[in-house]
Amino acid sequence: xxxxxxPATGWTPFLPVAAFPTFxxxxxxxxxxxxxxxxxxxxxxxxWLGLWSDHLVRLRLRSDGRVEWSAPxxxxxxxxxxxxxYLGGHTVAAEVDALPWRSDPHLARCLATFPGLTIxxxxxxxTLLGFLCSATKQIVQIKQMVALLAERHGSPLSDGFNRxxxxxxxxxxxxxxxxxxxxGFRARYIHQTAQFIVAHPGWLDETERLPYAEAKVRLMSLxxxxxxxxxxVLLFGxxxxxxxxxxxxxxxxxxxxYALDDWTPEQVAHFGRVHFGDQxxxxxxxxxxxxxxxxxx
DNA sequence: TGACAGGGGGTGT
DNA sequence: ACACCCCCTGTC
Numbered sequence: 001x002x003x004x005x006x007p008a009t010g011w012t013p014f015l016p017v018a019a020f021p022t023f024x025x026x027x028x029x030x031x032x033x034x035x036x037x038x039x040x041x042x043x044x045x046x047x048w049l050g051l052w053s054d055h056l057v058r059l060r061l062r063s064d065g066r067v068e069w070s071a072p073x074x075x076x077x078x079x080x081x082x083x084x085x086y087l088g089g090h091t092v093a094a095e096v097d098a099l100p101w102r103s104d105p106h107l108a109r110c111l112a113t114f115p116g117l118t119i120x121x122x123x124x125x126x127t128l129l130g131f132l133c134s135a136t137k138q139i140v141q142i143k144q145m146v147a148l149l150a151e152r153h154g155s156p157l158s159d160g161f162n163r164x165x166x167x168x169x170x171x172x173x174x175x176x177x178x179x180x181x182x183x184g185f186r187a188r189y190i191h192q193t194a195q196f197i198v199a200h201p202g203w204l205d206e207t208e209r210l211p212y213a214e215a216k217v218r219l220m221s222l223x224x225x226x227x228x229x230x231x232x233v234l235l236f237g238x239x240x241x242x243x244x245x246x247x248x249x250x251x252x253x254x255x256x257x258y259a260l261d262d263w264t265p266e267q268v269a270h271f272g273r274v275h276f277g278d279q280x281x282x283x284x285x286x287x288x289x290x291x292x293x294x295x296x297x
Numbered sequence: 298t299g300a301c302a303g304g305g306g307g308t309g310t
Numbered sequence: 311a312c313a314c315c316c317c318c319t320g321t322c
Contacts, residue, residue, distance in 0.1 A: 035306065135307035141317060142306090184315030189308080226308050247306040288306085 012076045014060060014068040020089045021116045022065030030289045031087070032059070035139050036120045036236045038130045038146045039164070051150075052086060053123045055079050056158050072158045085121055088239075092118040095241070098279050106257045107276075110286040117289060119282060120236055124208040125197075126164050127237025128219070131229045132190050133183065141182070148181035167204070170194035189224025196222065212242045227265070235281040244272040244280040253291040 023031075025046070032040040032050055040050035048059045057079050058070045067087075071079035084090060095118070101108040133145045146164065153169050154162035170178070171194035179187040197204055207218045212234060219230040231245035246265040254260045254268050263271070276283035 131306095136305050136315090137307090138305060138318075140319095144317080179315090182315095182317070184317085185308090185313090186315080188314095224308065228307060232306090245306085249306055292306095 009073065011058070011070045011072055014058075014070045015080075016062075017059075017067045017069055017087065017089075018080075018084050020067055020084060020087065021092060023061060023067055023116050024065065024114075025061055026293070027114045027117050028059070028061055028067065030114055030117055030285075031120065033139070034285075034289055034292070036285075037122060038133075038139065038143045039150075041143075051157065051161055051163070052126060053082075054157055054163055055082055055086070056161055057083060075158055088118045088121045089116070092116060095279050095282050099276060099283050104275075107283060107286065110290040113293065114286060114289045117285060119239065119241070119285060121239050122237045124233070124237040125167055125204055127233045128193075128204075128222075128225075129164060129167075129170070129190070131232045131236075132193060132224050133186055134229065134232070135186060135224070145182050145186075149178075152177070152181060167194050167197040171198040186224060189222075192223045193225075208238050212240045215240070216243070227269070231269075231281075235284075241279045241281045242273065244269050244276070244284050246272070249288055249291055250284060253287050256291075257287070 028048070029042075032048060033042070037050070037052070039052060040048050043049050043058070046060060050057055050059065054075070055078065056072060056075065060068050062068055069079065069083055096111060099107060099111070101111055129149070130142065130146055133142050137145075149170075150162040150164050153165035153173050155169070157163050165173070170190060173191075173194075175187050175191040178190055181187075183190060207215050210218065215234055215238070216227070216230045219225050219233055220227065225233075228245050228247055231243040234240040235243035235245060246269045250272075251263075251265065251268060254263070254271070258271070258275075260268055260271060272280045272284065
């Protein structure tokens with residue numbers, strides 16, 4: 001009986017991410033662990049380990065600001081191809097320049113504080129799952145829920161890490177099983193959403209391709225998806241820069257920096273799209289990052 | 298070191 | 311407006 005070839009073992013050496021701007025440690029942390037994605041963890045030696053889809057990678061920052069990556073040898077080819085797209089860094093300069101920083105001193109200050117910050121391009125379905133977990137939860141808690149979902153309901157990927165469960169895998173889980181992943185009242189939303197998605201093949205892919213307004217309406221028909229979650233999914237999981245998610249942070253930030261006291265979330269969202277233009281979602285990330293940094297002790 | 302409030306990046310009614 | 315869940319964090 002022929003023995004199968006030995007599996008490729010170990011990780012690749014660290015190599016620079018292709019066509020990527022230089023970063024600061026603060027910008028890198030904000031990009032991958034600032035609330036857009038929930039599957040990154042900081043390791044010893046200022047290395048980050050993260051997962052999305054069937055990718056597993058480590059990132060670190062060189063002293064000259066270049067971002068380097070390393071992946072398990074067996075999956076390194078697909079990680080090398082997918083990573084620059086996922087990180088979304090190649091168009092950031094032009095997009096930032098399209099923002100009204102010349103006439104908006106506060107925006108200019110936010111841009112200067114997190115140079116190179118951009119929007120991740122994550123898998124659409126995974127982004128929906130992450131933000132269905134997010135209601136009234138802080139990042140650390142969302143990460144915990146997502147880690148448990150992967151551990152208990154996802155399939156093995158590499159090095160003991162699992163993929164996030166697919167919507168089919170989620171549909172196969174009972175609501176109490178989901179609840180046991182610390183989801184609380186979100187378990188019912190995820191359970192019902194999974195049933196719907198499995199009963200409507202192609203629905204998610206079609207939604208991803210729809211124009212922004214139509215895609216948002218469709219997402220909001222799902223249980224547990226309101227305007228804020230829909231905008232996050234479209235911005236972080238479909239690259240729709242028109243999406244301007246309004247959460248309590250942005251409400252506070254806009255009240256403080258733009259004197260929008262007592263505006264409703266819809267009014268703030270409208271102001272955002274008018275003032276920041278078709279890259280409003282990118283502006284939102286900078287405002288968000290800046291306000292969080294100010295709040296930190 | 299352990300208990301105890303308080304509050305949390307929203308949605309649905 | 312308030313319930314929904316319940317874990318994290320700060321504090322005593």
